[in-house]
Amino acid sequence: MKIVVFIQQIVSTQVKLQGVDYFDASRVSDDDLVINPTDKNAIEGALKLKDSQGAEVTAVCVRGNKPNKALKEAIAMGCTNAIEIADEAFYTDDPYLLAKIYVKALEKIGEYDLVLLGVEEQSSSSFAAPAMLAEMLNIPSVLYAEEMETIDTGFRVGHVLEGGKKVVAIPQKALVSCSDSQYFIPRYTTMRGILAAKKAVIPIWSASDLGLEISEINADAASLKQISLTNIVIEKETFLIKEGEPEEMVDKLLAKLKEDEVKLGAC
Amino acid sequence: MKTLVFIQIRDDKIEENTLGILNKIKTSISGAKIIGALLGKDLKDEWIQELGLHGVQQVVTVDLPDLEFYLSATYSKTMMEIINQVNPKFVVAAGTVYGEDLIPRLAVKNASSCAQRIVDFTIEGDSLHFHTPVRDDQAMKITQVVGDIIFATSRPGAFFVDENPSGATPEIMSISVAFNDADKLVKHIEIKKAERTVNLKDAKVIVAAGRGVAGKENFQIIRELADLLGGQIGATRACTDVHWIEETYEIGQTGQSVSPDLYIAAGISGAPQHMSGVKAKTLIVINTDEGAPIINYADYAIIGDMHTILPILKEKLK
Numbered sequence: 001m002k003i004v005v006f007i008q009q010i011v012s013t014q015v016k017l018q019g020v021d022y023f024d025a026s027r028v029s030d031d032d033l034v035i036n037p038t039d040k041n042a043i044e045g046a047l048k049l050k051d052s053q054g055a056e057v058t059a060v061c062v063r064g065n066k067p068n069k070a071l072k073e074a075i076a077m078g079c080t081n082a083i084e085i086a087d088e089a090f091y092t093d094d095p096y097l098l099a100k101i102y103v104k105a106l107e108k109i110g111e112y113d114l115v116l117l118g119v120e121e122q123s124s125s126s127f128a129a130p131a132m133l134a135e136m137l138n139i140p141s142v143l144y145a146e147e148m149e150t151i152d153t154g155f156r157v158g159h160v161l162e163g164g165k166k167v168v169a170i171p172q173k174a175l176v177s178c179s180d181s182q183y184f185i186p187r188y189t190t191m192r193g194i195l196a197a198k199k200a201v202i203p204i205w206s207a208s209d210l211g212l213e214i215s216e217i218n219a220d221a222a223s224l225k226q227i228s229l230t231n232i233v234i235e236k237e238t239f240l241i242k243e244g245e246p247e248e249m250v251d252k253l254l255a256k257l258k259e260d261e262v263k264l265g266a267c
Numbered sequence: 268m269k270t271l272v273f274i275q276i277r278d279d280k281i282e283e284n285t286l287g288i289l290n291k292i293k294t295s296i297s298g299a300k301i302i303g304a305l306l307g308k309d310l311k312d313e314w315i316q317e318l319g320l321h322g323v324q325q326v327v328t329v330d331l332p333d334l335e336f337y338l339s340a341t342y343s344k345t346m347m348e349i350i351n352q353v354n355p356k357f358v359v360a361a362g363t364v365y366g367e368d369l370i371p372r373l374a375v376k377n378a379s380s381c382a383q384r385i386v387d388f389t390i391e392g393d394s395l396h397f398h399t400p401v402r403d404d405q406a407m408k409i410t411q412v413v414g415d416i417i418f419a420t421s422r423p424g425a426f427f428v429d430e431n432p433s434g435a436t437p438e439i440m441s442i443s444v445a446f447n448d449a450d451k452l453v454k455h456i457e458i459k460k461a462e463r464t465v466n467l468k469d470a471k472v473i474v475a476a477g478r479g480v481a482g483k484e485n486f487q488i489i490r491e492l493a494d495l496l497g498g499q500i501g502a503t504r505a506c507t508d509v510h511w512i513e514e515t516y517e518i519g520q521t522g523q524s525v526s527p528d529l530y531i532a533a534g535i536s537g538a539p540q541h542m543s544g545v546k547a548k549t550l551i552v553i554n555t556d557e558g559a560p561i562i563n564y565a566d567y568a569i570i571g572d573m574h575t576i577l578p579i580l581k582e583k584l585k
């Protein structure tokens with residue numbers, strides 16, 4: 001089976017941009033660059049299939065700063081191959097353009113069975129790329145998967161649903177987006193994987209390698225246009241207790257609650 | 268502005284966030300013509316009446332056995348049929364699992380992008396400006412969608428439902444759509460409905476735990492604390508997913524919505540899907556990670572291990 005996993009690299013949301021210039025790239029170090037959390041869940045989904053029935057897993061990264069770092073990590077986790085897709089002209093804040101690039105990447109990769117992605121891009125909070133890609137490829141898909149099971153005809157997939165869970169069956173050639181469930185909790189990298197990642201040669205494909213015209217994928221081509229991006233200044237003040245022995249911390253909390261006249265009981 | 272709203276039904280009722288969108292459109296787009304797209308099997312007249320009350324002027328119904336359950340292909344094909352017939356300028360759905368699946372597909376069928384998870388929009392000239400919180404609600408992004416038809420989803424919990432709606436009976440237009448085998452490649456197997464045996468809506472105090480609780484047995488202390496405070500327990504989907512606790516206690520977009528006076532959140536990171544179900548007067552957080560997004564919402568936070576903090580808290584409260 002051939003699986004393609006699309007991952008994105010983001011500036012970890014642990015990096016707080018409150019009160020600082022949101023666009024100050026100098027504040028971001030390599031350590032702050034991480035694989036988008038649910039994309040890592042998608043890698044895990046692919047590796048589970050690789051473990052159980054053998055699969056060639058190709059990780060592809062289009063979006064983010066120094067995607068090479070994310071791709072090396074994907075290989076260190078156990079992916080077979082990695083491809084970096086980069087072009088200065090790319091405007092990937094529009095999920096429509098991102099999905100368009102993904103389509104071309106899949107065409108160049110050639111044969112594939114399953115396409116896996118995360119459920120959301122945590123840094124831009126875009127949820128649209130998986131559904132857009134499935135629609136462009138015109139293949140069956142399930143979004144927000146929580147578990148997958150191989151069956152004769154393909155997969156049986158349970159996905160998140162308001163008020164419970166829904167189970168559907170899909171053929172093997174399909175697209176699945178993977179959520180933050182127990183089934184998809186990502187594994188750690190291994191020593192063997194890290195060595196493989198060191199040796200791995202990761203090709204870089206540009207827009208022209210994919211047969212894309214710049215005018216199709218640059219900012220002018222976007223139909224989702226960003227007008228502004230500003231910090232949300234949280235007015236709420238948090239009484240933060242981070243020092244002291246556990247007992248002192250609890251005492252501090254209770255004293256402050258008393259001072260603020262916060263009622264602790266329901267009656 | 269002709270606006271088409273994808274109507275979602277849950278538990279035999281019109282889903283809240285859909286009603287919220289109707290209210291938002293009614294109050295912020297003057298002269299809007301609101302059309303509701305109601306798809307399903309055995310559609311009820313009472314839903315149509317309720318839509319009228321909430322400001323929908325026309326309801327397009329498609330009542331077919333194949334639409335009993337949401338599936339991407341059948342639903343997006345049907346919505347395209349409706350779009351072609353009514354020619355809307357703006358197409359919007361509540362950003363539930365189904366809404367977020369549907370809207371991007373419709374956008375692609377119309378060769379354009381969409382705005383997802385909006386919490387507000389404003390009218391600027393003849394276009395709409397969408398407000399979406401990004402990076403775990405650290406920043407607000409304002410966007411505009413360029414295209415003949417504008418597609419968007421709202422973030423659950425973003426818009427209020429009109430408590431005293433006063434609209435009239437809507438006009439009804441009924442259409443039919445034919446499906447082929449290619450539309451049925453994804454097969455519905457079942458919906459496992461979470462049993463809602465405990466109602467958390469009216470709880471004044473909730474002690475909730477997330478993945479940090481690290482096991483079924485550790486819910487004991489959560490229960491004890493809740494009992495001591497005369498409250499209820501709650502949990503994130505991460506906990507109900509692995510059956511550390513019954514599904515009835517799930518709080519958030521796919522669980523219950525709560526609005527207690529006091530919410531104690533231990534080992535919860537604060538994902539938007541969880542937080543959208545929590546409206547607490549006072550939020551106390553216990554988390555080992557100072558960078559967890561939930562700290563931003565907290566009134567009081569202890570950065571520490573819940574397994575040591577909670578037993579001490581319990582002893583002191585006794």
Ligand SMILES: Cc1cc2nc3c(=O)[nH]c(=O)nc-3n(C[C@H](O)[C@H](O)[C@H](O)COP(=O)(O)OP(=O)(O)OC[C@H]3O[C@@H](n4cnc5c(N)ncnc54)[C@H](O)[C@@H]3O)c2cc1C
Nearest residue numbers: 477478479503504519520521522534536540541555556573
């Ligand atoms: C469409 C959709 C709908 C969803 N709906 C919901 C919903 O309704 N409700 C919901 O909850 N989730 C929902 N989710 C899932 C949601 O996105 C998150 O995955 C989930 O809320 C995370 O749960 P968590 O905070 O328990 O886990 P994590 O995000 O893993 O956070 C665990 C936290 O515990 C802390 N921690 C770890 N150990 C300790 C310790 N010893 N002491 C103190 N703190 C500790 C960590 O620092 C971390 O902050 C939905 C997801 C999707 C895609």
Ligand SMILES: Nc1ncnc2c1ncn2[C@@H]1O[C@H](COP(=O)(O)O)[C@@H](O)[C@H]1O
Nearest residue numbers: 009010011022023024025028064065123
């Ligand atoms: N710390 C940061 N420094 C600079 N730009 C940022 C930062 N965080 C987010 N951005 C912007 O947000 C977009 C998405 O970021 P990323 O997390 O890399 O996907 C980037 O293209 C930047 O425009």
